[in-house]
Amino acid sequence: MKYSFAESTARERVEHLVDAGSFSEILGPVERLVSPHLAQLDTPCSFDDGIVIGRASLQGRRVLVAAQEGGFIGGGVGEVHGAKLVGLLRLGLADRPAAVLVLADSGGVRLHEANAGLIAVSEVMRALLDLRDAGIPVLMLIGGATGCFGGMGLVARCADHVVMSDVARLSMSGPEVIESAQGVEEFDSRDRALVWRTTGGRHRFLSGDCDALVEDDIAAFREAASAALAARRPLTLETLEREHALLAARLDRFGDCADALDIWARLGIADAARVVDLDVAALRDIARID
Amino acid sequence: MEWNRGRQARAARLQRAAERLGERLRGKRVDGADAVELLGTVIESGDRVCLEGNNQKQADFLAQALTQLDPAQVHDLHLLQSVIALPSHLDLFDLGIASKLDFSFSGPQGARLAKLVGAGRIDIGAIHTYLELFSRYFVDLTPKVALICAQSGDADGNLYTGPNTEDTPAIVEATAFKGGIVIAQVNEFVDTVPRVDIPGGWVDFVVPAPRPHFIEPLFTRDPAQISEIQVLMAMLAIKGIYAEYGVQRLNHGIGFDTAAIELLLPTYAESLGLKGRICKHWALNPHPALIPAIEAGWVESVHSFGSELGMERYVRERSDVFFTGPDGSLRSHRAFCQAAGHYACDLFIGSTLQIDLAGNSSTATLGRIAGFGGAPNMGADARGRRHASPAWLKAGAEARQGRAQSMPRGQKLVVQMVETFREHMAPAFVETLDAWQLAEQAGMAIPPVMIYGDDVTHILTEEGIANLLLCRSAEEREQAIRGVAGYTPVGLARDRRMVENLRDRGVIRRAEDLGIDKRDATRSLLAARSMRDLVKASGGLYEPPQRFRNW
């Protein structure tokens, strides 16, 4: 049976991603670590504050897992939510798992708890980089309907390895924010084809911001995560400088492009407009920015 | 006595137009820039004017031109139109150009329409169902002038209305053959039309418009929006009604509930072994949600009221299923499709806003005059019908079961499908329809009921199915309705003993009674869960309009 990653809840994603029955939750709903801020704003809480964290195994290897629930306040990072994620990442330093999997499904900082959320996101980045420095890979799995935006978008690009489905999106600013700031002529947030062309899995894969592109299927994410367990990107001055050079070259080569279609054409893709209709498998065979 | 005054008057109007326009009238062709002058010349105060406001397409350029007439010259027009869709339609009343209206549906303009009626600026003759309105064009509401829209026209006035033919043939037939004048706005003026949908002899003027005429994709439903509850209700409909009666010929009212049924055919209905036993023939617009069922071989024929934007190529490549011309494109026809739905279908199923204790169904809400569209016709028992079918006979037999020996007859299945609570926890079941108050507010002769309780055979909610055919008294009918009204005030006030009894008799059947496990009602049962899935299912032939492209 095929489980749509996008349509599943965070808990369902974890259940079907890791080895059957191997998931052991930390700070689960029974603990009732709910947001102190939402109650004050007379807004419903969630028992797990919208994030599921715990230990599991993947192909028999020990991993830590965090999965954000995009259906709860857009997966926004609040104080408790953020603390659970930071805590899990720090636990990795002690536990030394084969990898830490973060199933990101978030619009970024939870506006109801803006300051706490912002602090949490910065702590997440620090903890993630500490993990990488300690030689423990962090894999971002992005496939929810909410996408991975804002502070979580930045977090994603701090990780060793990013896996996206073609329905997923990864960016910093959300479509509406871009439209507000730059005007509708520049970016019409209701033009969903444009939004996905700009922030979606296909473009991120072709432009090198995503390492693996999969179908919207939990099994496909499992396969990609398993394959990436060995994918470590050492955090050295050398790798950072190389990344900078890559980004500069990319900007140089495509900086004047107005639309992803132009970028794809310039990549040498024969019929750029058909990219959005191609199967994921077909796309993988296309040359991308390395 | 003079017996041909109409003919003479028509000739006089055409003569006037020829004189006024001079060289600007080339045969039948008039430029867009001269449209206002043309209308001002051929239309006279008090005329009955049929303005093509269809369900989907609108003669928007001509409507706009009409609003630019001088009300001192042309006033008190009596507008006849299927649908009040555009602001310009109501501007005509604000501007004093039109004063009377006969129509069928007003959807988005319902609130403004109510205000204008309240302010005494519109005199509504009546609200009709589509086929009823077309019928009156041939009796007591014949248009003097018809303002229509077409895809293309040629020098002889031949028109190609193409996939969105809709109401045009009915309107033009009545107007052209009773001394009226037909003016068409076209998207393009061509040497030869791809096929002749309206013969040139019926058309007086062809006006190329600066923009293609307005069309809306009203029947596209994104599967991503279908909820688990809607999936459950679709399962109930398929197993509890379609399978039960062997429904081979049907019409679906517009909505997500029916889209869920369409998407469950290749999956859930297939698992019940129903392929070939239900859903072969449809009176239906080309719903994208029907694509998976068509591809899986469920559907033998579909006749349509109109087209659906984005489905043109798919229809072309599925000519075995759809009605297409020798040119390959769809030919739709609202009048004939409404007739098909009335007489040649065994089931109508649709949603509604309110149902009362007698099963009367209404979409009327306070402060809006929305009208009915096609539902009263589709959702009415066809008492003129004479041919039998298993579903029709079974329904008719159930209605007569246990009654003193009477003349056997069949009955059409009319199902109202609704969640017990709508948005903002507004109950769908009420003791008194808002329609009563609306009638008073708007000065209507009777409450605007969309489908009468006498015609409703089943009411389906997430709580189960109430079979009104098996009810033997008004009290039983009331309790059967309360029995599926869930936790609404109407539902909570049920007579528990009576409802249990009705359930024992099979008058009320819940999911469990039908062997349906509610936990199976998940979105993974849908044959397509997104717009992209629909495109894939169509092999890339379906091309959704921009607003639905979300990948």
Add this chain to the structure above:
Amino acid sequence: MEKLNFAFDGSIAPGASMPVLVGVVGSGNLEVLAEPQANGGHCMVEVSTSAHGFGAIWEAVLRDFHERHGFADVAISINDMGATPAVVSLRLDQAAARLGSPGARQ
């Protein structure tokens, strides 16, 4: 937020282990948490909801739920964001199924 509390006399012990959590606190949705709670055979229900004034309907829905399953020594906690009774009943039955209720296939 409105907080509601209900108590029912139960008789059936859950067949599977707890805690069990179903649902998501999204618009028109709710989460249902079921935990063991030794309480003289009662089934205690606590509801926290953003929709005010529907206490009577919650009572009716929960009473019917209890008639279907009759759990004893179970505490059910709900965070609700305006779900209709249809969705509430569905989630409750989904939770009951996870608890291995014989009444779940009634």
